[in-house]
Amino acid sequence: MASHYEAPIRRPLITGEKSFHDVTVDVARPVEGKANKAWWIVFSIALVAFLWGIGCIIYTVTTGIGVWGLNKTVNWAWDITNFVWWVGIGHAGTLISAVLLLFRQKWRMAINRSAEAMTIFAVFQAGLFPIIHMGRPWLAYWVLPIPNQFGSLWVNFNSPLLWDVFAISTYLSVSLVFWWTGLLPDFAMLRDRAVRPFQKKIYALVSFGWSGRAKDWQRFEEVSLVLAGLATPLVLSVHTIVSFDFATSIVPGWHTTIFPPYFVAGAIFSGFAMVNTLLIIMRKVCNLEDYITVQHIELMNIVIMLTGSIVGVAYITELFIAWYSGVEYEQFAFLNRATGPYWWAYWCMMSFNVFSPQFMWFKKLRTSIMFSFFISIVVNIGMWFERFVIIVTSLHRDYLPSSWTMFSPTFVDIGIFIGTIGFFFVLFLLYSRTFPVIAQAEVKTILKSSGERYKRIRENGDSLSGTG
Amino acid sequence: MEYKISNRLRTGAIILMILGALGVGYGFIDSHSVNEDNIVEFLANESHHDGEHATEAQGVEEVHGESTDDIEKDHGHGAEAEVEGHELSHEEHVLHQLHNRPYAALYVAAFFFFMISLGVLAFYAIQYAAQAGWSPVLFRVMEGITSYVLPGGLIVLLIVLVADSHIFIWMDENVVAHDALIQNKSSWLNKTWFMIRGLIFLGGWSTYRHFSRKFSVAQDLADINDNSNFKKNFRISAAFLVFYIYTESMMSWDWIMSVDPHWFSTLFGWYVFASMFVSGITVIALVTIYLKSKGLLEFVNDSHIHDLAKFMFGISIFWTYLWFSQFMLIWYANIPEEVTYFVTRIEDYNLPFFGMVALNFLFPLLLLMNSDYKRIPWFVVMAGVVILFGHYLDIFNMIMPATVGDRWFIGIPEIGSMLFFAGLFIFIVFTSLGKHPLLAKGNPFIKESEHFHY
Numbered sequence: 001m002a003s004h005y006e007a008p009i010r011r012p013l014i015t016g017e018k019s020f021h022d023v024t025v026d027v028a029r030p031v032e033g034k035a036n037k038a039w040w041i042v043f044s045i046a047l048v049a050f051l052w053g054i055g056c057i058i059y060t061v062t063t064g065i066g067v068w069g070l071n072k073t074v075n076w077a078w079d080i081t082n083f084v085w086w087v088g089i090g091h092a093g094t095l096i097s098a099v100l101l102l103f104r105q106k107w108r109m110a111i112n113r114s115a116e117a118m119t120i121f122a123v124f125q126a127g128l129f130p131i132i133h134m135g136r137p138w139l140a141y142w143v144l145p146i147p148n149q150f151g152s153l154w155v156n157f158n159s160p161l162l163w164d165v166f167a168i169s170t171y172l173s174v175s176l177v178f179w180w181t182g183l184l185p186d187f188a189m190l191r192d193r194a195v196r197p198f199q200k201k202i203y204a205l206v207s208f209g210w211s212g213r214a215k216d217w218q219r220f221e222e223v224s225l226v227l228a229g230l231a232t233p234l235v236l237s238v239h240t241i242v243s244f245d246f247a248t249s250i251v252p253g254w255h256t257t258i259f260p261p262y263f264v265a266g267a268i269f270s271g272f273a274m275v276n277t278l279l280i281i282m283r284k285v286c287n288l289e290d291y292i293t294v295q296h297i298e299l300m301n302i303v304i305m306l307t308g309s310i311v312g313v314a315y316i317t318e319l320f321i322a323w324y325s326g327v328e329y330e331q332f333a334f335l336n337r338a339t340g341p342y343w344w345a346y347w348c349m350m351s352f353n354v355f356s357p358q359f360m361w362f363k364k365l366r367t368s369i370m371f372s373f374f375i376s377i378v379v380n381i382g383m384w385f386e387r388f389v390i391i392v393t394s395l396h397r398d399y400l401p402s403s404w405t406m407f408s409p410t411f412v413d414i415g416i417f418i419g420t421i422g423f424f425f426v427l428f429l430l431y432s433r434t435f436p437v438i439a440q441a442e443v444k445t446i447l448k449s450s451g452e453r454y455k456r457i458r459e460n461g462d463s464l465s466g467t468g
Numbered sequence: 469m470e471y472k473i474s475n476r477l478r479t480g481a482i483i484l485m486i487l488g489a490l491g492v493g494y495g496f497i498d499s500h501s502v503n504e505d506n507i508v509e510f511l512a513n514e515s516h517h518d519g520e521h522a523t524e525a526q527g528v529e530e531v532h533g534e535s536t537d538d539i540e541k542d543h544g545h546g547a548e549a550e551v552e553g554h555e556l557s558h559e560e561h562v563l564h565q566l567h568n569r570p571y572a573a574l575y576v577a578a579f580f581f582f583m584i585s586l587g588v589l590a591f592y593a594i595q596y597a598a599q600a601g602w603s604p605v606l607f608r609v610m611e612g613i614t615s616y617v618l619p620g621g622l623i624v625l626l627i628v629l630v631a632d633s634h635i636f637i638w639m640d641e642n643v644v645a646h647d648a649l650i651q652n653k654s655s656w657l658n659k660t661w662f663m664i665r666g667l668i669f670l671g672g673w674s675t676y677r678h679f680s681r682k683f684s685v686a687q688d689l690a691d692i693n694d695n696s697n698f699k700k701n702f703r704i705s706a707a708f709l710v711f712y713i714y715t716e717s718m719m720s721w722d723w724i725m726s727v728d729p730h731w732f733s734t735l736f737g738w739y740v741f742a743s744m745f746v747s748g749i750t751v752i753a754l755v756t757i758y759l760k761s762k763g764l765l766e767f768v769n770d771s772h773i774h775d776l777a778k779f780m781f782g783i784s785i786f787w788t789y790l791w792f793s794q795f796m797l798i799w800y801a802n803i804p805e806e807v808t809y810f811v812t813r814i815e816d817y818n819l820p821f822f823g824m825v826a827l828n829f830l831f832p833l834l835l836l837m838n839s840d841y842k843r844i845p846w847f848v849v850m851a852g853v854v855i856l857f858g859h860y861l862d863i864f865n866m867i868m869p870a871t872v873g874d875r876w877f878i879g880i881p882e883i884g885s886m887l888f889f890a891g892l893f894i895f896i897v898f899t900s901l902g903k904h905p906l907l908a909k910g911n912p913f914i915k916e917s918e919h920f921h922y
Contacts, residue, residue, distance in 0.1 A: 005919045007915065009912045102782075240789070244797070247797050248797060250801050250803060255801050256734045257793060257794045258735045259793075259797075261789075309710065310713070313714060313717065314734075316714075317717060318734055321732050324721070324732055327805070
């Protein structure tokens, strides 16, 4: 794939005196060891939040959507905000594993596994909202075009909400397959190292009998490449279709053609921020600082800075075109965002999304782990506000002033959102104790080209033979 | 590796320019052969010749009946018609369209070649900012192509200056006086401010291009461990990309979107970007293959061609994505003030409008899907020619409906303009290619790039 020569100015991606065996041991350690107290505490908190969320969901479904803060004018708010937010977060995983693979970015290898896990768990959370925000969720299966006793009553394929069904379900299944394929060699490694029979059995089961023959590796690579090629348009189209939910409408503030690429940019932006949040903690608690280095965090910060700037350009474009269009509804929609009753949400969004990533232009700040962690949280809050602002401020004041109203969430709205955060962390915490969180098979392929130790040997002009 | 533009290529380019200039000149003379005095006769003759018209319209009277319809379809110049008391007669309207044609043809061709070099400049800056290891062997090719940014851009602005309301209806004071919508925009859409903006954009782009070229050449001569010129280039590339992302959008609103001053689309700037980016990459591939065929780029192997072809493939799909997003959203919502844009195009430009999608999407998708094909030079050239023609049509579809309406044709004025700018482009680009060695040997990634294998 890559050449054998690497420019000396490239910095090492794996620090420390790592050998192939060290990689194995480092990656297997969290899985083979026992969970500590801190893990149990965090897990319990997440579980409680999750259970509280389930309670709220059951309450909603059994009592009715009226327990939420929605009204006749603002009939989408926290539900769809959270949905789009979670889908957006889910995009970074595919971005890292697919797009960065297509662009031959070696640094992706230390982070792709966790990013994909995050994708899948985030899409789970997202997938809840389209169902629970229905008035009659028990009829949700009607969105599927299945032959039935109603004279084959079918769905209307013109609705972006139906496209959502296809987009999200395809996205989840492709991501899952992509993730699992990559896991095969790593599960096989855990299988081969397992000492307890139960663990051996489990990892033997999930690794599908991977034995790492040349032919298998060759096909493995090719499948990865094809899936990456398919996942890239998929990731673009999924968030595009999510953006169509708004952009196909005629609501001022929603109907705008820039939404498809701009939502995608926002998704990469928030997704990378979430990856940063998770990995900054993970590298510390799992002792993976040699694999997820400051350079990885710096590069993710650069992606955040880049996509944050693209989002900024989109905001400015929308503002300019609203003025340029001469459409007073459109102009009012943006005036209302900036100066109306939800001005605070708009300015949170603006300052968190557009201004905060600009700090990353300073090398000192983007290589600071504390600062990166702080900004990654800020970005995620900002991106939640972005969806909230787009959805609520456009709905609560549109064409007819007699329909103008306000929105405020109830504890159930909030409870469900907290529940999804809890569920997400339950899954992610379980994952980090049972899955190889770094794609060790992939990392080993770059150890000799980008490992600190091997780089030094090569720069000294010594031979690499016998150093494996 | 030294390169000098060959006499054959130079003569060829000059011949293209002369032929093109003759075509352009003919276009202006021909279009003005119809004027106020003989327009009625011209229309009568036309309806006599044209079967469809002949059955529908027996006389000039009938044509008058059709005219409101005609004018409404034509959105940009519909501005003229929407105003009370300022309705143009059918004759005047057609006369405008006929007279606009050579200007529009020239403008489309000028912008097309300019956008290629600007697209290459963006690609070049991205390669620097991303610290790409595969592309440094192509840097000199890219630098050669970007030498057209400044002259090309100035020519575009010059055409705007000369063509005035022949292309941009909002430059016609009579129209603006009767059009409230344009009046509201006139703080942005006025000729002085338009020209100042254009010069600022061009100034920024060509300044970057000047210094990046300078540092790139200086890096060649620098000491082996001295990467200071490279680092400077890295920094100014990042700064340029920020400048570019803003100015490119504004440039598309100004130079293209405002030909239909009533219409607006937030996606437009990025859509134009995709078009220029894919055309630029295609031209990098074509020039590389040409120079390689002359035996001048021995360090370029088929993996480099493969990578370029992958970009042509990928960005073609990206372009289609943006085309579809813009089209579908407007079609779906069907809001009258936006949808006229596509109504005109589908009714009057059916073949170029949808044909372009086939050329820009289906062909690259099918031709460049296979990884073996992406390594075959003649295959990449074939696909490249299709892509370039497709994106010429893309620009054609953006400009023509607002300027010549349904009186479009790809004839002598259009082909002449294309030939002229093709000749100029080849002349400037290949002269510039001959100024410095074709291998940027001081680049710290050059060895990685020479050994690149995919």
